[in-house]
Amino acid sequence: MSNLSTTSDDILACARNLIVAGGYNGFSYADIADVVGIRKASIHHHFPSKVDLVRTLVGRYRKEAEAGMATLERQVSDPLEQLQFYVGYWKACITDASAPFCVCALLASQLPVLPEEVGVEVRAHFRSLSAWLSSVLERGARHGRLQLTSSPHAEAEAFMATVHGAMLSARAYGDPKIFAVVTDQVLERLAVRLPS
Numbered sequence: 001m002s003n004l005s006t007t008s009d010d011i012l013a014c015a016r017n018l019i020v021a022g023g024y025n026g027f028s029y030a031d032i033a034d035v036v037g038i039r040k041a042s043i044h045h046h047f048p049s050k051v052d053l054v055r056t057l058v059g060r061y062r063k064e065a066e067a068g069m070a071t072l073e074r075q076v077s078d079p080l081e082q083l084q085f086y087v088g089y090w091k092a093c094i095t096d097a098s099a100p101f102c103v104c105a106l107l108a109s110q111l112p113v114l115p116e117e118v119g120v121e122v123r124a125h126f127r128s129l130s131a132w133l134s135s136v137l138e139r140g141a142r143h144g145r146l147q148l149t150s151s152p153h154a155e156a157e158a159f160m161a162t163v164h165g166a167m168l169s170a171r172a173y174g175d176p177k178i179f180a181v182v183t184d185q186v187l188e189r190l191a192v193r194l195p196s
Helices: 007-022 028-034 040-046 050-075 079-095 103-108 114-144 151-173 177-191
Strands: none
Touching: 007 028, 007 040, 007 050, 007 103, 028 040, 050 079, 050 114, 079 114, 079 151, 079 177, 103 114, 103 151, 114 151, 114 177, 151 177
16 A cells, blocks of 8 residues: 555555455455554544445545546547547456456445445445436537437446446456457447448
8 A cells, every 4th residue: 555645545445445356245344454454443443334434435436436537528528539538447447457346336236235325325426427428428419429329318327337237247257358348339339430
């Protein structure tokens, strides 16, 4: 862990990795203490309960994702390229195993057993991502860059499900290349074909 990070940052980073590896119930404060090299009491000082820890983690994850989308909006104006960059980000994370799965997608699969406070944060992430994708798709269709077969909202939900499903397929097959096999199809379908 970085010397510049705080103990709470180290705890959150460790918890994120452990959740991605084994889900909400797949880790304990003892696991974090071993990895970070602190006592469990120190973790409780920062995050009194596991619910507090994971709720904070997901809230921060959502804010980071929103900041990333805002940066992408400022740096890339073309909607198709924005979608390609978004997919490319996940492709790189899955390939180098730096973030092989969206923590919110993983937690969404566990919503029936998650504490409600965590579920609220997970759903907020999905709503935020869906709203951004809807705006990108709507703008792309309006400017003739993307072809939609249904409403921007429905297309955004399908796109998000495809990206998260591709993560799951890459994990299931143990092959990062599967992610691109799946996501390239959706990008190709959305791209407007220019006459030759």
